[in-house]
Amino acid sequence: MSKIPFNISAADGAARTGEIVFPRGEIRTPAFMPVGTAATVKALTVDQVRQTGADVVLGNVYHLMLRPGAERVAALGGLHHFMRWQRPILTDSGGFQVMSLAALRKLDNDGVTFQSHIDGSTHRLTPERSVEIQRLLGADVTMQLDECVRLPASRDEVERAMRLSLDWAERSKAAFGDQEGRALFGIVQGGDVADLRRGSARGLVDIGFDGYAVGGLAVGEPQDVMLAMLEETVPELPADRPRYLMGVGTPDDILKSVSRGIDMFDCVMPTRAGRHGQAFTRFGKINLKNARFADDPRPLDEESDCPAARDYSRAYLHHLVKCGEILGMTLLSWNNISYYQRLMGGARAAIAERRFAAYAAACVEGWAKGLD
Template sequence: MAWVAEARQGQARAGWLHTAHGTVPTPTFMPVGTKATVKAMTADAVRATGAGVVLGNTYHLMLRPGAERVAALGGLHKVMDWPGPILTDSGGFQVMSLGALRKLDEDGVTFRSHIDGSPHRLTPESSTAIQHDLDADITMAFDECPALPAPKAVLEASMERSMRWAARSRKAFKARPGYGQFGIVQGGTDRELRLRSIKALVAIGFEGYAIGGLAVGEPQAEMFATLDYTAPALPEDKPRYLMGVGTPDDMLGAVMRGVDMFDCVMPSRAGRTARAYTERGALNLRNARFKDDPRPLSPYEPSPLNRYSRAYLHHLFRTDEILGPMLLTWHNLAYYQRLMRLIRAHVVAGDLEGFAAFLRAQWALGDWGRAEWDGRPDELRF
């Protein structure tokens, strides 16, 4: 696996991620398919949005259907009908969030399944082996992700353990052409701990580097401040992945600070709860103001749903029809992919700063009411 730069503007980068199952332009947003499916979407629909990489999760897939079963069925690509690249989370975040159901020690984590209470254990070695069985193009090192806020002593102990686990994960990783493993930077929002974490990971050596432990409730300004010193300290010739982010504005700001890859459940989860992301901000399709609205969902931009009226989408959610979440998830994921393509194009063109200001102005402008919109141009273009 390799990442090749194409263009830079300030800290922002455009490049190409080459993997065993295809090449993906970056920056890129990766839809989350935790249990070998992007909820409410077929694989064909995910492909149609323009997505290049999808995610699976070690914790959930080891419990059901089981990594050995997935391997016997031909691997995750075949099982979920996704021929492109797949990244698998290590399961560390999910296990750490189990609270009383898990016990942490230096070797790994013992936990009880949230499904049936059965006992299990994950270590850096077993997490890496499971991801190998799943046939992930990108394997994540097993790490500890502490809850924030936390005292520096807690963050330091957690970060140091994660670095020891990163070394063990790397030793267990089976190198193959086109496959890679990412180390995960930890340290909360403490500059000294983050930089120490980077130094340790670079000394181990990975095909890419992820920034973990952010987007866990801290203000956006705090996340951006952490990225300001974290991303530039990472190797220039390796991909950078900000885990669990996020909103369109979060991703825009992170790209401008040097991040290449993102994942988040937000667009698909929002789609299931009637929230649509658009070029004019987010809309709640359950709102009564849409019940007689004949306009397409997003008259300001292309959308796979623009043949449906807002009134129809409102009706689907008010009557709890399953088609509503399916359609809105499709729209949201398509919007995220289009946003990434536009951001990338403006990095290559060298005018990202101006385009970022335009995007934020459009989001702030909001959705025009019917009377206002009927007398205005469909879209103000950058």
């Protein structure tokens, strides 16, 4: 039995809403976690992130291992104190970098050796070391180390990585032990192969975790394949434990995944788009680089409670983007994180009132209509 309560308050079809309860606070689900890879959500202060309504942020083992170092963060009071975020933090285990930095790593059955993309130094990451780093950081949610495979890939390659990830899951569980007030999540792998997904999920459930993540999706496959894999995986996972779809995604991806029983999401997309002049809104995605906005006095969304969306004209935002001003990146990132949180808040309310399908349809209709 997990020591981290997950209280489901309502369901509408497979979609559900509730709270994951940690000593540092509750995570309201469905939840979107802003990505704070290097102990910062890029371009934003923690006060701005919290103002958007975010309950939890995500940090990354690989990047924090390289700098400033987990032991240093621990000596400075832990990641929450270090970055001045006093609510829950989930830390990714480094498994994504096994895929994304494939040219800079050597993988074996025991773990992975990385060559730093910063200075060329070598760093060894095993399931045990990944858990240790996350303990030193003070993570509320620790993720097992896994191997993520870019799709498309052969069945043999997908199955090898899935079985290695299951072995690492068992080792991660043993290394994690009993940490009061903290959770350990296992990660389902299996690529785009349905029976491997089901087998991975069943294997993780046999080991037993506080929550279950679905990894290795949104890595090259079409959306319909991703959704099909969720439909194969989610029924195999315990209904009373949180389900986390890693690295996803667009607002449309998120709503479709919520309807299939996913509770938690993260993605770099809102802040990355903000740094490149793009705004997510209830009217769809807006490219502020476009010359049509040079004389547009309207805000991004006069109904938003985010100052970045409500208080600055599109003309001014266009000007900032065209000039490469840092303020433009900050305002658009702030708007985007706020929009994602507003989307999730609307989903939670709709599920509670059993009108989620209508809510999702209205969102899609708004994106399709656009600005005008």
